[in-house]
Amino acid sequence: MPRNMPPATVASHRDLVEYYISDASPVDSTAPRGYLERCIHSEIYKKYPTVNGVIHSHSHAVVPYTISGVPLRPCFHMAGFLGQSTPVFNIAEHYQSGDIQDLLIREVRLGEALASHFGKGSKDEPLQAVVLMRGHGFTTVASSPEECIFRAIYTQDNAGIQTTSLALNAGLARSSKASSTSIPEVHYLSDDEVAAATGMGQNAWTRAWSLWVREVQADPLYVIDD
Ligand SMILES: [Zn+2]
Numbered sequence: 001m002p003r004n005m006p007p008a009t010v011a012s013h014r015d016l017v018e019y020y021i022s023d024a025s026p027v028d029s030t031a032p033r034g035y036l037e038r039c040i041h042s043e044i045y046k047k048y049p050t051v052n053g054v055i056h057s058h059s060h061a062v063v064p065y066t067i068s069g070v071p072l073r074p075c076f077h078m079a080g081f082l083g084q085s086t087p088v089f090n091i092a093e094h095y096q097s098g099d100i101q102d103l104l105i106r107e108v109r110l111g112e113a114l115a116s117h118f119g120k121g122s123k124d125e126p127l128q129a130v131v132l133m134r135g136h137g138f139t140t141v142a143s144s145p146e147e148c149i150f151r152a153i154y155t156q157d158n159a160g161i162q163t164t165s166l167a168l169n170a171g172l173a174r175s176s177k178a179s180s181t182s183i184p185e186v187h188y189l190s191d192d193e194v195a196a197a198t199g200m201g202q203n204a205w206t207r208a209w210s211l212w213v214r215e216v217q218a219d220p221l222y223v224i225d226d
Helices: 039-047 077-082 108-116 145-179 191-218
Strands: 053-057 130-133 137-142
Touching (some): 039 053, 039 108, 039 137, 053 145, 077 145, 077 191, 145 191
Antiparallel strands (some): 053 137, 130 137
């Protein structure tokens, strides 16, 4: 993982620190300070041997779905991986006496609790691709770093689409109330569509990947220092 620095400013392998999965401690005891929440990553890798990518995000588009009671649901073909339900991890259920209640995953115990929310299938694979985190953000997992980035991007996009759709539907409901006409509900992906779109999405990142790499290369915000 990168050392404790803004992720967008990671410039080379010298910014990376190697950690033990057992307890997220650094392999090199003299390594620079790391991210506080690195137990998110270590506990997921520990629990799910098929996972090779973990992304934790504080996306503002997604946070409303962690606190409002409105479930995040798959809205379009790029987000079938969400499945029909996306669980919400409520850290308040896991606080112990003396814990700093800042909603952060500060230790192995909380990382393990979050990791458990992905559920485990018959081959030790996670059953959920995304777990929302109350008042905090979300975490997504995948079998490769590239697919994980795909899922993080489209989780955020799906949240934006759903918020816009719910707002449009609410406006329609208000105007229909006045005219006494029935209103349609927001139309999410069906079970069959979720399954088919998830299969499609497993390779969908391959086309987008070269574009995302090019965007990093072309944007002066990012410094690439080999
Ligand atoms: Zn966080």
